Amino acid sequence: EIVLTQSPGTLSLSPGERATLSCRASQSIIRYYLAWYQQKPGQAPRLLFYGASSRATGIPDRFSGSGSGTDFTLTISRLEPEDFAVYYCQQYGSSPWTFGQGTKVEIK
Amino acid sequence: EVQLVESGGGLVQPGGSLRVSCAASGFTFNSYWMSWVRQAPGKGLEWVASIKQDESEKYYVDSVKGRFAISRDNAKNTLHLQMNSLRAEDTAVYYCARPVWGPETRGAFVYWGQGALVTVSS
Numbered sequence: 001e002i003v004l005t006q007s008p009g010t011l012s013l014s015p016g017e018r019a020t021l022s023c024r025a026s027q028s029i030i031r032y033y034l035a036w037y038q039q040k041p042g043q044a045p046r047l048l049f050y051g052a053s054s055r056a057t058g059i060p061d062r063f064s065g066s067g068s069g070t071d072f073t074l075t076i077s078r079l080e081p082e083d084f085a086v087y088y089c090q091q092y093g094s095s096p097w098t099f100g101q102g103t104k105v106e107i108k
Numbered sequence: 109e110v111q112l113v114e115s116g117g118g119l120v121q122p123g124g125s126l127r128v129s130c131a132a133s134g135f136t137f138n139s140y141w142m143s144w145v146r147q148a149p150g151k152g153l154e155w156v157a158s159i160k161q162d163e164s165e166k167y168y169v170d171s172v173k174g175r176f177a178i179s180r181d182n183a184k185n186t187l188h189l190q191m192n193s194l195r196a197e198d199t200a201v202y203y204c205a206r207p208v209w210g211p212e213t214r215g216a217f218v219y220w221g222q223g224a225l226v227t228v229s230s
Contacts, residue, residue, distance in 0.1 A: 045220060
């Protein structure tokens with residue numbers, strides 16, 4: 001099983017600041033099969049990226065996804081008030097598909 | 109508009125059974141893998157099970173193998189998860205999820221239902 005470790009656990013930032021979220025895999029992820037999700041309280045997750053860097057429909061370009069192998073990054077260039085949420089990475093290259101434990105982006 | 113609507117959640121005693129279902133609309137259901145993902149209260153996301161379009165392939169997380177069964181009815185555009193021998197640790201919101209279109213994106217979930225709460229408690 002591929003274990004995904006997200007860091008930091010919590011990121012305290014102000015609107016307008018840059019957020020950099022890390023997702024590290026215990027073994028190499030096949031063919032960039034890495035997704036990022038945003039989840040707000042009481043809501044279902046929202047897909048941001050798949051294939052590590054393919055932006056899902058409707059996702060603003062202040063969000064970017066990058067990485068390969070075992071190290072992946074989600075970057076939010078300038079935080080908007082609606083971006084404060086929990087973010088999860090997920091690998092779907094090897095069964096069982098697994099999620100990271102999440103990074104909470106909170107208002108400083 | 110794509111819609112996924114779960115039903116069948118509720119309170120069940122340990123060792124009991126429950127079936128949650130997901131009614132799909134707004135897309136060609138039999139063209140997509142479908143999956144269940146759960147989230148325990150206050151916890152993160154956990155993939156539970158996935159099923160191929162024609163039911164020829166099914167996959168489960170180890171913790172539910174032999175207890176849960178995923179199935180689908182393509183004629184009724186419905187996904188099911190039969191849960192047996194339920195444990196307290198199965199308590200969670202169960203989401204039905206549909207992936208992005210494409211042969212290599214079956215695990216990237218772009219559409220989610222609102223979730224069905226399953227509580228296992230005596």
